[in-house]
Amino acid sequence: MTAAADLPRDGAELRGEALHARLSRTWDTPGDLYARLATVDHKIVGQRYIVTAFAFLLLGGVLALIMRTQLATPDSGLISADRYNQIFSMHGTTMMFLFAVPMGEAMAIYLIPLMLGTRNISFPRLNAFSYWVYLAGGIMIWVAFLLNVGPETGWFSYVPLAGPEYSAGKRTDFWAQMITFTEVSALATSVSLIASILKQRAPGMAIGRMPLFAWAMLVTSLMVVFAMPAVMLASSFLIADRLVGTQFYNPTEGGDALLWQHLFWFFGHPEVYIIFIPGLGFVSQITETFCRRPVFAYPVMVLAMVSIGLLAFGLWVHHMFATGLPRVGYSFYTAASMMIALPSGLQIFCWIATMWLGRPRFDAPLLWVLAFIVTFVMGGLTGVMVASVPLDLQLHDTYFIVAHFHYVLIGGMVFPLLGAITYWFPKITGRLMHEPLGKATVALGFVGFHTAFFPMHVTGILGMPRRVYTYPAGMGWDTLNLVSSIGAFLFAAAILLFVLNILWSLRRGRPAGPDPWAAPTLEWATSSPPAPYNFPHIPVVTGHAPLWDEPGDLPVMTGLRVDDRELLLTTVMDADPEGREASALPSIWPLIAAIATTILFIGSIFTPWAVVWGAIPAAAALIAWFWPKSGDVPPEPVIE
Amino acid sequence: MMRGWRFTGDAAPLPTHAFGTASLTWWGVVGFMLIEGTGFALAIASYFFLMAQEKQWPSGALPPDLLWGTIATVVMLLSELPNIWLKRMAEAERIGPVRAGLVIVALFGVALLVIRGFEFAHLNIGWDRNAYASILWALLLLHTVHLLTDFVDTVVLAALMFTPHGLEGRRFVDTSENALYWHFVVLSWLVIYAIIYWVPRLG
Numbered sequence: 001m002t003a004a005a006d007l008p009r010d011g012a013e014l015r016g017e018a019l020h021a022r023l024s025r026t027w028d029t030p031g032d033l034y035a036r037l038a039t040v041d042h043k044i045v046g047q048r049y050i051v052t053a054f055a056f057l058l059l060g061g062v063l064a065l066i067m068r069t070q071l072a073t074p075d076s077g078l079i080s081a082d083r084y085n086q087i088f089s090m091h092g093t094t095m096m097f098l099f100a101v102p103m104g105e106a107m108a109i110y111l112i113p114l115m116l117g118t119r120n121i122s123f124p125r126l127n128a129f130s131y132w133v134y135l136a137g138g139i140m141i142w143v144a145f146l147l148n149v150g151p152e153t154g155w156f157s158y159v160p161l162a163g164p165e166y167s168a169g170k171r172t173d174f175w176a177q178m179i180t181f182t183e184v185s186a187l188a189t190s191v192s193l194i195a196s197i198l199k200q201r202a203p204g205m206a207i208g209r210m211p212l213f214a215w216a217m218l219v220t221s222l223m224v225v226f227a228m229p230a231v232m233l234a235s236s237f238l239i240a241d242r243l244v245g246t247q248f249y250n251p252t253e254g255g256d257a258l259l260w261q262h263l264f265w266f267f268g269h270p271e272v273y274i275i276f277i278p279g280l281g282f283v284s285q286i287t288e289t290f291c292r293r294p295v296f297a298y299p300v301m302v303l304a305m306v307s308i309g310l311l312a313f314g315l316w317v318h319h320m321f322a323t324g325l326p327r328v329g330y331s332f333y334t335a336a337s338m339m340i341a342l343p344s345g346l347q348i349f350c351w352i353a354t355m356w357l358g359r360p361r362f363d364a365p366l367l368w369v370l371a372f373i374v375t376f377v378m379g380g381l382t383g384v385m386v387a388s389v390p391l392d393l394q395l396h397d398t399y400f401i402v403a404h405f406h407y408v409l410i411g412g413m414v415f416p417l418l419g420a421i422t423y424w425f426p427k428i429t430g431r432l433m434h435e436p437l438g439k440a441t442v443a444l445g446f447v448g449f450h451t452a453f454f455p456m457h458v459t460g461i462l463g464m465p466r467r468v469y470t471y472p473a474g475m476g477w478d479t480l481n482l483v484s485s486i487g488a489f490l491f492a493a494a495i496l497l498f499v500l501n502i503l504w505s506l507r508r509g510r511p512a513g514p515d516p517w518a519a520p521t522l523e524w525a526t527s528s529p530p531a532p533y534n535f536p537h538i539p540v541v542t543g544h545a546p547l548w549d550e551p552g553d554l555p556v557m558t559g560l561r562v563d564d565r566e567l568l569l570t571t572v573m574d575a576d577p578e579g580r581e582a583s584a585l586p587s588i589w590p591l592i593a594a595i596a597t598t599i600l601f602i603g604s605i606f607t608p609w610a611v612v613w614g615a616i617p618a619a620a621a622l623i624a625w626f627w628p629k630s631g632d633v634p635p636e637p638v639i640e
Numbered sequence: 641m642m643r644g645w646r647f648t649g650d651a652a653p654l655p656t657h658a659f660g661t662a663s664l665t666w667w668g669v670v671g672f673m674l675i676e677g678t679g680f681a682l683a684i685a686s687y688f689f690l691m692a693q694e695k696q697w698p699s700g701a702l703p704p705d706l707l708w709g710t711i712a713t714v715v716m717l718l719s720e721l722p723n724i725w726l727k728r729m730a731e732a733e734r735i736g737p738v739r740a741g742l743v744i745v746a747l748f749g750v751a752l753l754v755i756r757g758f759e760f761a762h763l764n765i766g767w768d769r770n771a772y773a774s775i776l777w778a779l780l781l782l783h784t785v786h787l788l789t790d791f792v793d794t795v796v797l798a799a800l801m802f803t804p805h806g807l808e809g810r811r812f813v814d815t816s817e818n819a820l821y822w823h824f825v826v827l828s829w830l831v832i833y834a835i836i837y838w839v840p841r842l843g
Contacts, residue, residue, distance in 0.1 A: 009652055015645075122664045191671035195664050203649065225671065229679040233686070237778070245768035246777075248686075254771035256693050259686055266682070514642050525643060540648050553644040559652035568651050569664065578662050579655045582810070623796050628805045 010537055011558040019536050022562045027119070027532040029586065038586040040124035041532060045131050046110025047428065050421075052135055053103035057414075058495070059142065060094035063087050065492055068452075072485035074473035084469035085152040086171075090145050092155025093175065096271065097182040098138045100413055101224075104278030105189045107420060108217040110428065112193060114523035114530060115211050117202030117539040117546075119560075119567055120583050122195040123188075125590045125625060130188040132594030137181020140602060144174040151175035154467065156268060157238065159249040159260045164242045173242055173605040179235040180601055183228045190221035197221075200567060201575045202522060203557055204541040208302075209575075211521045212288075212295060215302050216281025219309040220274050226313065227270035234263035244608050258323060265316035272405075273312040276412035277305060280347060282420035283369050287351050289423070289519040290366040291358025294544050296350045304343035304350075311340045321389050322396045330389045337387035344380055348373060363517075364438030368419030371446045372411055379407025382457070397467075400460025406453045418445070418498060425502070426516050430528045431509030437501045445494035451487025455480040520545030525554055538568050541575070589625035596621045657809035659731050659816050669817045673824045676786065680828050683782055684835060687775045691839070699772045701765035703840035708758040713833050715755060716826050719748035723826075727819035730812045735801065738815055742798035745822065749791035756784055776836055783832050786825050793818055 010019050029039040039045070066087055070078045079087065113121050121127050144150050152171045153162040162172045197218045201210065210218075237248040238260070247253035249260050288295050295301055315336040317329060351373065360366060382404040386392045395401060418441075426432045459480045464471060471477055515524040525547055526535050537556035543549035557577065560566045565583040570576055596618040603610025660666055691697050726741030759780065767777035797818055800806055 011650070011652075012647065123668055126668075187675055191668055191675075194671055195667040199664055199667060225674050226678050229675055230682050233679055233682050237686075237774075240774070240778075246774035247768065247771045248690075248774050248778075250771070253769070254690065254694055254699050255774070256690060256771070259689055262689065263682065263686065527642060537645050537647070538651070553646040555648040556645045557649040557651050558647055559650040559654075566656075567664075568654075569662065572661065577649065577651055577654055579658050580651055581656065581664055619792060623792075626796065627800070628808075 008562050009559050010562055014562065015536070019562065020531065023533040023536065024531065026562060026565060029532065034588065035586065037591050038588040040120070040128050040584055040586050040590075042109050042113050042121040042124060042127065043428075043530060043532075043534075045124075045128050046106055046108075049102060049106030049109055049131055049134070052131075052138065053099050053106050056094050056098040056138060057103070058499075060091050060099055061492055061495060063091040063094065065488060067091065068485040068488040070470065071481050073482070074471055074475075074478055076470050079469065081469045082152070085467075086145060086148075086150040088467055089151040089154050089157075089175070090141075093141065093151055093178065095409075096155055096275070097178065098134075098141075100275040100409065101186055101271070102134055102182070103417060104217075104220060104275065104413070105186060105193070107278065107282075107417075107424075108193055108213075108220075109189065111424065111523060112196055112214060112217055113200070114427075114526065114534055115214055115521050116196065116200055116205065117522045117525075117535060117541070118196065118200040119534050119538075120565065121192050122200060122567075123192045123584070125584045125587055126188050127192045128587075129590035129594050130185040130192070132591050133181055133188075133597060134185035136594060136598040137178050137185065137601075140181065140598070141174055141178040144171075149174055151178075156264055157235075158264075159238065159241075159257045160251075162238060163249055167242075170605060173239055176235040176239040176242075177601045177605055179231055181598075183232045184597070186224050187228055190224040193217055193221045194225070198572050199569050201570055202539045202541045202546075203568070203570055203575055203577050205546075205570075205575045207573050207575070208299075209541060209544050212284035212298070212301055212305075213278075213281035215305055216277050216284070219305050220277045223270050223274050223277070223309050223312065227267045227274065229267075230263050231267035231271075234260055234267070237263075239604070243604075258320075261320050261323065262316070265319045266313070269316040269319065270312040272408070273308055275409060277308065279372070279413040279416035280305060282416040282423075283351060283372055285519075285521065286365045286369050286416075286419050286423050287354050288545070289517050290363060290369075291354050291360045292518070293354060293358040294520070294548075296353035296357060298544065300346055301350055304346045307343045308340060311336060311343070315340065318387060318392070321392045334387050334389060338384055341380055341384050344376075348377060364433070364435060364442055365419040365423040367439060367442040368415050368422065371442055371449075372415040372419070375407055375411030375415060375446075375449065379404060379411050383408060395460055397465055398460035399456040399464045399466060402466055403453050403456035403460060406456075410449060410453075415445070418442075421498075421502075423517070424523075425505065426509075426512030427523055427528050427530070429506060429509070430512055431505050432512050432516055433505040433509060434501050437497065437504075441494050441497045441501065444497065445491060448487050448490030448492070448494050452484050452491055453487070455483045455487075459484070515547070520548040522546050585629075587625060589621055593618060593621035593625055657813050659813055663813050663817075665810075665813050665817045666820070669821055673821065677824070677828070680782065680832070683775070683779055684831070687779060687835060687839075690771045690775055694772065697772065698765070698776075698840045699770050701769070701773065704759070704764055704776070704837055705762035706837055708755060708762050709833055709837045712752060712755045712759060713829065715748065715751055716829050719745060719752070719822070720826055722748070723819050723822050727816050730815035730819065733809065733812045735806060738812065739798070739801050739806070742794060742801060742815065745819075746791065746794045746798055749787070749794055752787055753784075753791060756780075756787065779832050779836055783825075783829055786828065790818070790821055790825050793821070 029035050029041050029044055070076050109121060149171050153167055157172060157175055160166055197214050240246040241248055247255045249255045249257050284295050315333055317333040318337045386395055386404060422433050422438055459477050462476055464477050512528050514527050522539055525539060537558050540555040540557050560568060560580060566580050567583045568577060569579045569581050571578050600610055600614030600618055603614050722741055722744040726745060729737035729741055763776060765773040767773050797815060
């Protein structure tokens with residue numbers, strides 16, 4: 001097949017300003033409302049995702065502060081038991097489903113195509129659809145909460161508590177459909193990310209040369225693919241039990257409450273790694289750049305992430321030690337749970353070795369990494385402790401567990417995320433964040449976090465159970481709780497400082513230029529913020545650290561059409577150029593399809609028939625989405 | 641400071657569409673097959689989990705009648721003949737046979753949906769009777785959603801191939817991947833058929 005010679009392409013004749021003008025016409029998102037709603041630019045969708053997920057972090061944080069205010073003193077009458085149930089359920093739900101998982105994907109949607117040297121994410125309309133569905137699900141559950149029909153049975157909604165008998169009304173149905181919204185969205189984005197990472201890498205970026213963040217997102221996305229169907233199935237069974245009288249979880253009719261726990265934790269444990277593996281990716285990129293050398297033992301890092309991904313599916317039962325299981329089951333899941341410390345530990349040593357061998361520059365992003373290492377190691381140690389059954393039975397459902405998973409999740413994901421935002425902020429906005437303020441934020445955040453959560457280990461050992469709305473005086477928990485509450489407010493103050501820094505830096509931050517950190521990966525080879533088409537020419541990679549390997553002019557490949565949105569596809573292992581493929585143009589239909597899907601999902605909370613009549617507009621929107629439009633750019637003639 | 645560029649290769653001679661792993665569409669379809677395959681696997685695991693809790697299986701009912709399920713299986717297997725042929729014709733980029741193949745596969749889809757209606761009517765138990773009934777209906781419904789989705793896909797694609805848009809290379813890729821997805825629908829049915837019709841008859 002030969003290319004039509006008269007089509008405009010980048011190359012020696014078309015470069016510089018002329019190329020910029022031509023590519024901008026093809027790839028730009030104009031400023032009018034319609035164009036903004038129809039955009040499929042991964043950078044715009046990614047930014048929306050990041051801002052939305054961050055907003056949910058703040059909302060979930062406010063709920064945490066309300067709980068800490070209530071628990072600061074014994075016998076507090078600030079909020080009722082029922083309200084408290086909804087608040088802790090919403091806190092967990094918001095943080096897990098609306099902040100942590102979407103945030104990892106959000107950062108990837110923005111960064112991965114830039115790191116890989118391509119013009120857009122694959123299936124960009126699916127990706128836009130994913131955002132709208134996520135937004136709709138988040139708004140739905142928060143509106144329900146504000147209308148007093150928020151979830152009330154915890155972020156994991158155990159049956160029978162969440163079943164039709166004990167959770168009357170629509171509260172749990174809203175929760176179950178929130179699951180459907182967020183999982184549809186996460187699954188769609190994961191498929192886009194997997195295809196992008198495997199097929200759209202710059203020529204020469206063999207799979208063994210990918211940035212570690214790309215590896216992290218490949219593992220994460222594959223985990224989403226295999227884990228999220230479990231929770232969708234579980235919540236569909238739940239809503240069916242509640243709405244149409246199925247008996248999946250009803251023990252009097254042959255159902256089993258433990259079926260819920262198995263399905264939920266088959267998803268729920270990998271979920272933890274789905275949340276923090278992107279964090280490992282952030283840490284690796286930051287460590288590399290600020291230590292000015294490639295991460296020590298790249299193959300070990302990759303294998304560690306892959307083995308965490310695999311092991312994560314073998315230890316869900318450790319959440320169920322208290323349900324009564326066969327003894328051999330205990331031993332197996334204890335061993336698997338302890339084993340996960342090995343790859344995690346290897347990575348920690350590799351980062352430390354990178355710092356030891358490199359020339360570290362202790363800017364705010366690297367300080368967040370240090371905060372991560374200390375905190376995450378502590379969380380990992382308590383993790384190994386509760387992997388052992390006798391200890392777990394003692395500590396189950398106490399504040400010790402609350403301390404453990406906040407160390408792992410905030411230490412493992414939030415600290416790296418704040419570092420990552422500081423690190424990539426100049427790429428996204430063209431301006432640097434305020435560095436001294438950034439350093440102060442790390443210090444305050446670190447102190448606040450440990451003040452809040454360290455005492456909870458002790459509170460838990462002293463026997464205070466989780467999810468109680470208040471406690472009597474004289475149990476020996478009073479001071480510890482007060483200290484935790486003070487720490488929570490300090491940590492919140494650090495988050496507030498971070499937000500203020502962002503707002504200030506958006507306007508006043510020091511202009512960054514394309515590569516303010518002298519970083520090695522491809523996203524720093526283009527302007528800040530990047531042009532709508534990402535790169536004028538497609539970069540060619542010759543090693544692990546493309547920008548360090550090629551200190552002078554960057555090798556590039558030319559020849560993509562500039563009058564159509566075209567991507568360069570490369571082979572999965574070696575990234576040899578394989579083909580050019582058209583990338584979808586902007587379309588309003590993903591938004592319309594998301595609205596139709598939203599009507600279907602929300603309708604199905606009230607009547608099962610919504611699934612039937614709601615499917616018709618949804619299907620119509622999907623067909624319109626796929627149907628080629630007359631205004632589309634004509635393809636190269638291949639069929640005569 | 642932006643770096644300069646050094647031209648080292650030209651992508652212009654590369655093809656603009658390809659089949660199998662060389663196309664993004666293939667990866668998208670495989671991604672969704674993995675997701676849905678995981679869903680099937682977990683639903684099947686739930687079936688056996690619930691079965692293990694029961695002394696009698698099926699509890700409180702006769703197994704589903706064999707007739708309609710078996711007819712569905714035979715028709716499903718027969719549909720693979722035109723489907724395999726369609727996939728080959730798509731990869732040979734022959735528009736005439738592709739149009740004919742899509743229409744034939746779509747007609748098989750109609751037949752299978754009608755048969756599926758009879759299957760639901762012969763399950764011998766309502767979904768709300770007990771956990772056995774619920775998981776039985778869930779498995780059949782889950783598969784029906786896939787049947788319906790791929791039927792609609794096939795109809796839309798068939799319509800598209802009769803328009804001038806059908807003369808683009810990437811539409812042949814779409815046809816080929818649609819045929820791949822049909823393989824998935826048929827294969828997953830064979831497993832589900834064995835479970836819902838034959839497992840209750842083994843004990």
